[in-house]
Amino acid sequence: MTHPCGQPPHPPRATWQHGGVTAATHSSLFPQVPESADAVLEGLDPEQRQVATALHGPVCVLAGAGTGKTRAITHRIAYGVRAGILQPASVLAVTFTNRAAGEMRGRLRQLGAAGVQARTFHSAALRQLQYFWPKAVGGELPRLLERKIQLVAEAAARCRIRLDRNELRDVTGEIEWAKVTQTVPADYPAAVAKSLRDAPRDPAEISQVYGMYEQLKRDRSVIDFEDVLLLTVGILQDRHDIAEHVRRQYQHFVVDEYQDVSPLQQRLLDLWLGDRENLCVVGDASQTIYSFTGATPDHLLNFRTRHPGATVVKLVRDYRSTPQVVHLANGLLGQARGRAAEHRLELISQRDPGPEPAHVEYADEPAEAEGTARRIRELIAAGVPAGEIAVLYRINAQSEVYEQALADAGVPYQLRGAERFFERQEVREAGIALRGAARAGGNDALLDDVEDLPAQVRAVLSTKGWTTEPPAGSGAVRDRWESLAALVRLAEDFVRARPQATLADLVAELDERAAAQHAPTVQGVTLASLHSAKGLEWDAVFLVGLTEGMMPITYAKTDEQVEEERRLLYVGVTRARLHLSLSWALSRAPGGRASRRPTRFLNGIRPGSAAAGPRAAGGGGGVERGAGRRKRRGPVLCRVCGKSLTDAGEMKLMRCEDCPSDMDEALYERLREWRSVQAKELGQPAYCVFTDKTLMAIAEAVPGDETELAGISGVGGRKLDRFGADVLAICAGEEPDEGDEDD
Numbered sequence: 001m002t003h004p005c006g007q008p009p010h011p012p013r014a015t016w017q018h019g020g021v022t023a024a025t026h027s028s029l030f031p032q033v034p035e036s037a038d039a040v041l042e043g044l045d046p047e048q049r050q051v052a053t054a055l056h057g058p059v060c061v062l063a064g065a066g067t068g069k070t071r072a073i074t075h076r077i078a079y080g081v082r083a084g085i086l087q088p089a090s091v092l093a094v095t096f097t098n099r100a101a102g103e104m105r106g107r108l109r110q111l112g113a114a115g116v117q118a119r120t121f122h123s124a125a126l127r128q129l130q131y132f133w134p135k136a137v138g139g140e141l142p143r144l145l146e147r148k149i150q151l152v153a154e155a156a157a158r159c160r161i162r163l164d165r166n167e168l169r170d171v172t173g174e175i176e177w178a179k180v181t182q183t184v185p186a187d188y189p190a191a192v193a194k195s196l197r198d199a200p201r202d203p204a205e206i207s208q209v210y211g212m213y214e215q216l217k218r219d220r221s222v223i224d225f226e227d228v229l230l231l232t233v234g235i236l237q238d239r240h241d242i243a244e245h246v247r248r249q250y251q252h253f254v255v256d257e258y259q260d261v262s263p264l265q266q267r268l269l270d271l272w273l274g275d276r277e278n279l280c281v282v283g284d285a286s287q288t289i290y291s292f293t294g295a296t297p298d299h300l301l302n303f304r305t306r307h308p309g310a311t312v313v314k315l316v317r318d319y320r321s322t323p324q325v326v327h328l329a330n331g332l333l334g335q336a337r338g339r340a341a342e343h344r345l346e347l348i349s350q351r352d353p354g355p356e357p358a359h360v361e362y363a364d365e366p367a368e369a370e371g372t373a374r375r376i377r378e379l380i381a382a383g384v385p386a387g388e389i390a391v392l393y394r395i396n397a398q399s400e401v402y403e404q405a406l407a408d409a410g411v412p413y414q415l416r417g418a419e420r421f422f423e424r425q426e427v428r429e430a431g432i433a434l435r436g437a438a439r440a441g442g443n444d445a446l447l448d449d450v451e452d453l454p455a456q457v458r459a460v461l462s463t464k465g466w467t468t469e470p471p472a473g474s475g476a477v478r479d480r481w482e483s484l485a486a487l488v489r490l491a492e493d494f495v496r497a498r499p500q501a502t503l504a505d506l507v508a509e510l511d512e513r514a515a516a517q518h519a520p521t522v523q524g525v526t527l528a529s530l531h532s533a534k535g536l537e538w539d540a541v542f543l544v545g546l547t548e549g550m551m552p553i554t555y556a557k558t559d560e561q562v563e564e565e566r567r568l569l570y571v572g573v574t575r576a577r578l579h580l581s582l583s584w585a586l587s588r589a590p591g592g593r594a595s596r597r598p599t600r601f602l603n604g605i606r607p608g609s610a611a612a613g614p615r616a617a618g619g620g621g622g623v624e625r626g627a628g629r630r631k632r633r634g635p636v637l638c639r640v641c642g643k644s645l646t647d648a649g650e651m652k653l654m655r656c657e658d659c660p661s662d663m664d665e666a667l668y669e670r671l672r673e674w675r676s677v678q679a680k681e682l683g684q685p686a687y688c689v690f691t692d693k694t695l696m697a698i699a700e701a702v703p704g705d706e707t708e709l710a711g712i713s714g715v716g717g718r719k720l721d722r723f724g725a726d727v728l729a730i731c732a733g734e735e736p737d738e739g740d741e742d743d
């Protein structure tokens, strides 16, 4: 029943529904294409197969992170096409980003099912709009506004409302939100109150600007990004002939990341479907992270109510992450509350055990960045490709210190979804202002009587929007403030390191940093915000800056907003295949007051923390067990000089690096030899067995029994079970039992 090319022949058509991919050449380009439709199913587990073979009627896949949702729907399409059940051109797969769409097309080609449309809602709608506009409205589709901000500025001016540049960006954001939630200008004030958003200006004013903006667009005959969806919806609603045309073309719909679908996207999907039900949606309510843009998991969770005959499949096997990572992820969700949390799915890892997730506390932010860069170098030295490592943070302004630390460590990196710090407009403007002030020397009126360098920097940057207190709310004003605040901190740190430094020295330093970070990079470590990491995966993931205020972010005030932050952290954790590190810094700058606290979301999960809620059962992790045995109160003190320790490595050693060691050198050597044998057997880098610091601590403490061994930092519950007997034997001067095949 399968056509030799994997699909039945159809005449070439140069129309809106084709992406220009030809199916006929796949077998020569991709020699490893599965031989048959059935062979496509071979890479799937029974539940995934159920998804792939349920080709008719509504299908809803509710499944956690890494369970193969994206894989299942890709194979589903490929199976249907290869089995001759689905016509490639009749399938529309909708993904969250253009990049995800591109990846899906690539995977489909590899499975012998090219020619299927995989697009975002936006790009699919734009294509339809371009094609049908002449018929529906006449003439060419109006020009698409590249940047709506200028028109918003003009609209504000016409309404005699003065907005500065940042307010302008935030008001623009509000207009976008109103449009995807299908809120007309007159309804905006009520809608904003209902949604508990922090409006950047008086909602009545925003409503006025929004109305004028719409008017100006009509006058100039231009459309914006959101109009693409709104107009497509409008045409499909009003013109039954056109709706029929589209429905004849597309018979099958597949939607990935369905938990984050906006009301407007859902409306479009309903119109595409008409009264048919050939719709397959996949999603994970626990990964809803775009509620702030109007998205809601309700469509996913109510799917069966809307489609009573739906096949609902749950996937629970996590193929992405180790039991250790999965255990932590389950623990996080175990404490979640709210509607999405009621539908949480406990993940079960299918992978071999890996290293315990690291919980690392640093004294200050630069130490956190340096420590992270150091660990990344170790991973790369141990064979993990740089492209398989990611550092994920809450807001883009956090990237600078990591860009710098990685540049210092000679590690290539790439930023996802954000401009590099020194390329951001506000940072460039701040640089120009600082350079101007430095050039003016003492002749700048602004800096009269201001001697101290950080104070000078604050004075200059206050002309660019810096204030002592952060602005209320999120959005562009906040982002800009964060960038400027990062520059102020940089100046404070700089003068601490070089007390005699002048403004000119600081400007030179900024130039040097900018030059280092502008160096072209190839494949490197990914620096990305948690939001932009959605759907992706890496071997090693570093979640950094996990302090209260950043995670959850200060402006998350309502319970729902805090829950969305928790889900965001869950998304971050579940990006890791093997290595996961969670870190935070107790103070911002070196020598600063240790006033910060690690995120509440890690309570009960982080070693030494009290549980905050019910613990998840199952999983393979020894995190909590290890944490329980190592429970500590108060600071860790150096056992030689008594100073309190903040460096993670020193905490592991339980003494300052410089304090004299009473280590048994010969024992240390024997432990290292044993470790390299273990590492080889496990196929993992040596430090995954025990780090040097832990081995040193063992060789210093020479534990005589399990309890003493368990008291050493770095010896978690799993390691104790796995290696405890060997280590104690070596400490007792015996040979470890060679024939012991544990685990």
Ligand code: ATP
Residues within 6 Å of the ligand: 043, 044, 045, 048, 063, 064, 065, 066, 067, 068, 069, 070, 071, 072, 284, 287, 319, 320, 534, 535, 536, 537, 574
């Ligand atoms: P997310 O919720 O993060 O989007 P997902 O459910 O879409 O995750 P995928 O990205 O499809 O998960 O799969 C996660 C990883 O597991 C991928 O590397 C995928 O290739 C692998 N995987 C999924 N299913 C299987 C399977 N049956 N056998 C082997 N590997 C699998």
Ligand code: MG
Residues within 6 Å of the ligand: 069, 070, 071, 256, 535
């Ligand atoms: Mg996915």
